[in-house]
Amino acid sequence: MTNEFLPPGLALQKADEKIMTLNVGPQHPGSGHMRIIVQIDGDYIVACDPDPGYVHRGEEKMAEYRNYITNIPHLERPVIHDSCNVLYPYVLGVEDLLGIEVTERAKYVRVICSELNRCIYTMYWLAIYGIFLGHSTMFMWPAGDRELLIDLMEKISGARVTHAHFVPGGVRNDLPPNFEEVCLRQVNYFEKRIREYAAVFYDNPILISRTQDTGVLSREDAIRLGVTGSVLRASGVDYDLRKKEPYDVYEELDVHSNVMKEGDSYARSKIPWLDMLESCNIIKQALEKMPKSGSVRVKLKPNPKGKGLNSVYKRVESGRGSLGCHIVSDGKVEPYRLKLSVGSFRNLIALPYLLKGEKLGNMPSVYWSLNYWPVEADR
Amino acid sequence: MSVIAPDFKFSKFIQSLISDVVWFVLIFSLIGFPIIMMVLFFIPMPVIDGELLTPFLAFTYLADPTRTLPIVQSFMMTDMFKIMAFPGFGFAALLAAGTIFVERKMLAKLQLRVGPFYCGKFEGILQLMGDGLKLISKEIIIPAKADKPIFWAAPVLFVASAAAFVALIPVAPGWVVADVDMGLLAVFAVIGFFPIVTILSAWSANSKFPFIGGIRALFQMVSFEIPLILSLLGVVMVTGTLNLSEIAASQSSFPWILFLPVGAIVFFITMLAELERIPFDLPEAESEIVAGWLTELSGMMYGLVQLGTYLKLYAFAALFVVLFLGGWNGPQIVPQFPMEIVTNGLELGPVTAKIGGLEPLLTELITPEMINGVLMFVLKTVGVIFFILLPRGVFPRIRVDMLLNLGWHKLIGLAFVNIFIALALVYAGVLGPGGLQ
Numbered sequence: 001m002t003n004e005f006l007p008p009g010l011a012l013q014k015a016d017e018k019i020m021t022l023n024v025g026p027q028h029p030g031s032g033h034m035r036i037i038v039q040i041d042g043d044y045i046v047a048c049d050p051d052p053g054y055v056h057r058g059e060e061k062m063a064e065y066r067n068y069i070t071n072i073p074h075l076e077r078p079v080i081h082d083s084c085n086v087l088y089p090y091v092l093g094v095e096d097l098l099g100i101e102v103t104e105r106a107k108y109v110r111v112i113c114s115e116l117n118r119c120i121y122t123m124y125w126l127a128i129y130g131i132f133l134g135h136s137t138m139f140m141w142p143a144g145d146r147e148l149l150i151d152l153m154e155k156i157s158g159a160r161v162t163h164a165h166f167v168p169g170g171v172r173n174d175l176p177p178n179f180e181e182v183c184l185r186q187v188n189y190f191e192k193r194i195r196e197y198a199a200v201f202y203d204n205p206i207l208i209s210r211t212q213d214t215g216v217l218s219r220e221d222a223i224r225l226g227v228t229g230s231v232l233r234a235s236g237v238d239y240d241l242r243k244k245e246p247y248d249v250y251e252e253l254d255v256h257s258n259v260m261k262e263g264d265s266y267a268r269s270k271i272p273w274l275d276m277l278e279s280c281n282i283i284k285q286a287l288e289k290m291p292k293s294g295s296v297r298v299k300l301k302p303n304p305k306g307k308g309l310n311s312v313y314k315r316v317e318s319g320r321g322s323l324g325c326h327i328v329s330d331g332k333v334e335p336y337r338l339k340l341s342v343g344s345f346r347n348l349i350a351l352p353y354l355l356k357g358e359k360l361g362n363m364p365s366v367y368w369s370l371n372y373w374p375v376e377a378d379r
Numbered sequence: 380m381s382v383i384a385p386d387f388k389f390s391k392f393i394q395s396l397i398s399d400v401v402w403f404v405l406i407f408s409l410i411g412f413p414i415i416m417m418v419l420f421f422i423p424m425p426v427i428d429g430e431l432l433t434p435f436l437a438f439t440y441l442a443d444p445t446r447t448l449p450i451v452q453s454f455m456m457t458d459m460f461k462i463m464a465f466p467g468f469g470f471a472a473l474l475a476a477g478t479i480f481v482e483r484k485m486l487a488k489l490q491l492r493v494g495p496f497y498c499g500k501f502e503g504i505l506q507l508m509g510d511g512l513k514l515i516s517k518e519i520i521i522p523a524k525a526d527k528p529i530f531w532a533a534p535v536l537f538v539a540s541a542a543a544f545v546a547l548i549p550v551a552p553g554w555v556v557a558d559v560d561m562g563l564l565a566v567f568a569v570i571g572f573f574p575i576v577t578i579l580s581a582w583s584a585n586s587k588f589p590f591i592g593g594i595r596a597l598f599q600m601v602s603f604e605i606p607l608i609l610s611l612l613g614v615v616m617v618t619g620t621l622n623l624s625e626i627a628a629s630q631s632s633f634p635w636i637l638f639l640p641v642g643a644i645v646f647f648i649t650m651l652a653e654l655e656r657i658p659f660d661l662p663e664a665e666s667e668i669v670a671g672w673l674t675e676l677s678g679m680m681y682g683l684v685q686l687g688t689y690l691k692l693y694a695f696a697a698l699f700v701v702l703f704l705g706g707w708n709g710p711q712i713v714p715q716f717p718m719e720i721v722t723n724g725l726e727l728g729p730v731t732a733k734i735g736g737l738e739p740l741l742t743e744l745i746t747p748e749m750i751n752g753v754l755m756f757v758l759k760t761v762g763v764i765f766f767i768l769l770p771r772g773v774f775p776r777i778r779v780d781m782l783l784n785l786g787w788h789k790l791i792g793l794a795f796v797n798i799f800i801a802l803a804l805v806y807a808g809v810l811g812p813g814g815l816q
Contacts, residue, residue, distance in 0.1 A: 022587055030666030043779055132666040134657060134776030140490035200773065206658055207775050360591075361778040364666035 019046060022360075026054050030132060030364045033374040036351070040360055048355040050348055056378040063338040068094050068304055071335070073164045078342070078376040080161050082121035084113045085318035086376075087166045089325035090338075092247060092314040094168040097306045097329050100298050106170030107248040108290035112183070113156060113165055114316075115279040115286070119190070120149050121319035122272045125371065129269055130201065132364035133210065138201045145193050148186045155179060169298035180287050191280040194273065202270055211265035215354040215366035218263055225350050228343045229321020230271040230371045235263035241317035253285045265362070268369035272319070303333045320344050320371045344377040448736030455744055458556075466550035468542055474760065475689035476507055482768045489772040514682035522675050526583035533580030534676065534683035540572040541690035548697040549624040551707045551752035562623035563615060566698065567608055570653065573691070574600040577662070580684075581672035592671025595779060596655065596662035602786040603652040609794035610645040613801035614702050623698075627706025634705035638804055642797035643703045645790050647766075650695045652786070654688070656767060658774040659782060696763040697756070704759045707752030715747050 022038045025031025035051040059078060063071050075090055076083035088110070095102060123142040130138025150160050155176050157163035165172050201207060217227070222235035232239055240257035242250045258274040260267040306329025315324035321343025330336040347370040354366050416434065424432045440446050454460055461467055480495075484502065487494025499505025521527060547565055549555035559565055574597050581593020615621060617638070618629045636643045652659040663671035676684060700706060721741060724733025777785075 020587065028669060030669075130775075134660065134664060134666070135774070136486070136657075137490050137772045138775075140492055144491050201775075204773075204775065206777055209781060210775065210778055359778060359780065361661070361664070361667055361780075 018042075024363070025051075030367075032372075033378075036363070036367065038355070038360070038363065043359050043361070045355050045358050045360060045363065048352045050351050052345075052348065052374060052377050054378065055375045059379045060338050060340060063335055065334060067333040068098075068168060068306075068335070069300075071338075072167060073162070075340075076162055076164060078340070078379055079121065079319070079373050081124045082117050082319045082373075083161070083163050084110075084117040084166060085121075085316060085323060087164070088114060088247075088316040088318075089314040089323055090327070091166045091168055092316070093312045093325050093327045094304075096312045096314065097310055097327060098168060098300075098304050099307070100169045100300070102170050102248075102298065103295050104249075105291045105294040106296040108286050109156075109171050109175060109296055110166060111249055111253070111286045112283055112290075113153070113163070113171070115283050116149050116153055117163075118319045119276050119279050120146055120153070122276050123149075125272060125319070125368075125373075126197075126269075129365075129368050132368050133207065135201065135204075135207070138197070141193075141197065141200075145190060148190050148193075152183055152186055155182070167297065168304070169300050170296045172297070174296045180290075184284065184287055187280050187283050191277060194276055197273065202273065208266060210362075211269060211365050211369070212262075214265045214362045215268075215358060215369065216262070216264045217268075217350060217354060219261075221353065222263065222350075225346075225353065227321070227347050227350050227370075229317070229319075229347070230275065231268055231347050231350065231369075232321065233257065233259050234267035234271045236261040241315060241322055245315070247314070247316055249286070249289075252289065253282055255282060265365045265369040268371070269365075272371060305333050306331055306335070315341070318343060320373055320376065321347060340379055342376045342379065343371070344373045347372050348377055445734045445736060448734070448740055452736070452740045452744055461554075461556045462546065466548065466554050467546055467556045470550070471542075471545040471690050471693050472686070474693050474757070474764075475686070477761075478689055478692060478764050478768070479507055480504065481765070482771075485765075485768060486772050511682060515679050517678040519678040519680055522584055522586055524585040525675070526585065529579050529583035530675075531680075533576055533583065534680045534687070536576045537573070537580070537687040538683050538690070540569055540576060541687040541694065543572075544569045544694040545690055545697075547623060548694060549627055549701060549706065550697075550756050551749045552624070552628070554749065554753070555624055558622070558624055560620075560622050563611060563621040563626075566623075567604075570604060570607070573653070574604075577672055580676070584672075584675040586675050588668045588670075588674045589672045591668050592662045592664075592674065595664075595668075596672055598779065599652055599655070599659065599661060599782060599786075602783055603649045603790070606645055606786060606790035606794045607649040607653065609791060610642045610649065610797055611702060612794075613639045613642040613797045616798070616801040616805055623701050627701045627708070630705035631708050634703060634708075636703040638809075639703070639797055639801060641793055641800060643699075645793045645797060646699060646703070648790060649786075650699065651767065651770065652782070654692055654695060654767065656692075657771040658777045660776055661779055661782060664776055692764065692767065693760070696760050696767060699763050700756060700759040704763070706759075707756045709751070709755035709759075711748070711751050713747045713751040713754065716741055718742075 018041050019039050020041075022040060023035060024038055025035035026033060033055045035054070037049040037051060038045055039047040057077065059075060062074055066074070071090070072087060076086050079086050094100075123146040127139045127142040127146075130136070130142070153163055153165075154160050156179070157165040157172065159165075217225075217231065217235050219236045222232050222237060227235075228239075236259060238257055238259045240255070241247075242255045243257050246255075256278055258271050258278060260271060308331050309329070310331075311326065311328040313324060313326045315322050317323075322341075323343055324341035326337075326339040326341065327335050328337040351367060351370060351372075354370075355363060358366060419434055426432070430436060463469055483506070484494045495503025495506035497503060498509045521530060544566065546556035547559070547562055547569070549558070557565075577596040577600070578593045581589040581596070584590070614626060614635050617635065618626050620626060620629075655662050661671075663673060665671075668674070673681060673684060718738075718741070721734070721738050724731040726732075
């Protein structure tokens with residue numbers, strides 16, 4: 001068997017005394033559920049080969065055997081912390097296929113849930129970014145402050161992590177009584193809290209000297225590699241789907257998309273933090289503009305069917321960038337084919353380009369600044 | 380009601396205790412006691428205070444425990460006591476255990492969590508004991524391709540080096556295990572052992588991550604040893620001695636940190652690097668190289684390295700106190716003992732209560748000055764340890780190139796500045812060998 005048929009990492013390579021091959025992962029505190037095969041020359045990385053696929057679950061194939069409603073709880077599994085945003089494109093697509101019109105209040109509830117979930121995900125991501133850089137306080141604080149928003153989502157949907165709250169035709173339940181007040185209070189406190197992170201983390205001179213000018217992704221390379229989300233915006237491309245292709249009620253809200261020009265690890269780590277502040281702003285606007293009463297769910301027929309041979313592609317801005325869902329229907333109760341196009345995998349493509357020539361000590365910061373979630377990339 | 384023992388009754392508990400004691404006394408007096416007597420018959424007895432220690436005399440000690448005080452006093456003056464209990468290993472290990480507890484609780488408070496909580500009822504105070512028992516009970520796994528003798532020896536060598544360092548620290552006047560004239564040179568020699576032990580352990584594991592960690596540790600310790608030694612030269616210049624006890628004694632009126640603040644700062648930073656503490660914990664950077672040179676150590680081997688690390692932390696903090704903060708010197712806050720009561724006894728009506736042997740112990744060995752010195756030393760050391768622990772909650776880890784840059788460019792320059800300050804002080808006649816001129 002020649003080298004090209006073997007999976008990466010198993011292939012025999014010509015021995016080079018100067019080059020050491022390190023298998024970072026899958027059993028490694030700095031890798032997540034994947035492996036990065038790193039070749040180092042002294043302290044410098046000469047080649048890097050990300051090897052995802054350890055948590056592949058066949059979500060897309062599973063979706064072909066379940067009907068449009070029972071697909072909901074398992075399609076949110078790739079990123080359970082961001083479950084509302086993962087379901088969002090699917091739900092929008094199914095509504096398009098079935099021809100359902102959603103009420104105004106349901107759209108606002110969706111936006112609130114989506115933004116809350118984006119913050120919950122980003123806090124988890126930030127916690128891991130902190131501990132990857134050896135900053136244990138930045139691991140504990142976001143992991144604790146996440147609870148504020150998780151409690152809110154629990155009030156809305158009844159589940160703390162896997163909400164399964166979005167359904168075709170709206171959301172599962174109406175908001176609990178007195179929710180607006182509680183939400184505003186929690187979100188205000190949350191905003192105050194994450195502003196404090198700047199003092200201990202983002203303005204920390206050691207952090208700045210460690211992450212600035214490392215793993216620089218230029219604007220042209222970012223567009224060429226097809227990265228999305230915070231990574232793209234950190235490289236100076238103003239591309240936020242909430243502004244470019246507004247879905248639901250985002251066009252009625254004042255959404256500001258955060259852009260930084262540097263394209264280094266620091267910019268990539270700061271953009272999600274700025275996004276969280278922006279999410280708080282959006283939640284407050286949505287709470288103000290939301291109709292105070294009304295239905296949140298359109299009554300569906302049991303076992304809805306798609307109309308003939310039809311396909312639809314919808315995408316939303318998730319916590320990790322553009323998240324698209326392509327549904328092909330052949331008129332049956334279950335989709336003929338479902339394809340999830342996720343931001344994590346697109347961002348991972350940039351990793352070998354960024355790590356080449358970097359020092360080994362920069363590997364965790366560059367890797368995790370890509371806003372990457374291994375489980376989502378594997379699907 | 381306790382969940383663990385729902386049928387628990389206090390009366391039954393007391394009953395079982397009493398029956399245990401009765402059985403123990405019965406069996407001991409019938410079997411154990413005759414055996415001990417038979418053994419004692421063949422052993423030559425020592426002479427204490429001009430009296431032969433017969434079994435009868437030993438029994439009078441049971442009736443009057445104060446008669447053991449001269450024995451205690453002579454034992455406290457032996458080298459064995461100094462090495463094992465105070466001011467050697469036992470004292471240092473106690474402070475190190477306290478350090479671990481304070482570190483975990485303080486860091487937990489800083490990070491809005493509880494920390495160890497359940498073990499030992501009060502704030503998880505016995506957590507360390509639980510962790511130690513766990514480490515002892517764990518299996519020790521040696522990598523198949525490891526160089527086994529060196530791999531086994533490295534943790535022991537690490538603790539031994541740390542203990543040698545502890546032995547050089549004077550805690551109170553006269554209370555030091557090894558009072559050598561070349562004390563500071565001996566300290567440098569002991570510090571020089573740590574990188575060797577580290578690289579031996581890392582290399583003998585024959586694994587990639589420990590190897591990278593060991594190389595990093597070698598870089599870090601060797602390049603920070605130079606500013607470490609240079610920053611202490613200022614103190615040597617102004618005191619004119621290398622003996623740590625004399626350096627501590629020379630600061631009776633003011634600590635050297637007032638005159639040599641630059642040296643103290645440089646020493647503190649190099650201390651953090653030598654101790655591999657955040658922000659200089661590169662040899663153990665978990666997100667890059669798992670646990671660095673500790674990766675392949677398991678069970679009590681890891682426990683020994685942790686023990687050595689904290690002993691080293693105590694020793695470095697104590698060295699900082701001795702060199703810059705005045706050691707045992709400080710205001711006398713411990714009151715004088717009521718010596719007339721000790722000498723003449725306490726008159727309680729017709730009876731005079733007097734403890735023989737207490738007077739020489741309190742005048743020769745445990746004086747109020749000694750207790751005060753130890754108290755001052757411990758307070759200062761705990762303060763320094765607190766500042767060593769604090770960066771862990773605030774700073775991320777730095778990178779190898781930044782570390783070497785800091786060590787070679789900035790700290791060595793600052794250490795030379797400190798030497799020039801010390802020279803200026805000596806030549807201006809402000810300070811000289813032995814203190815203020």
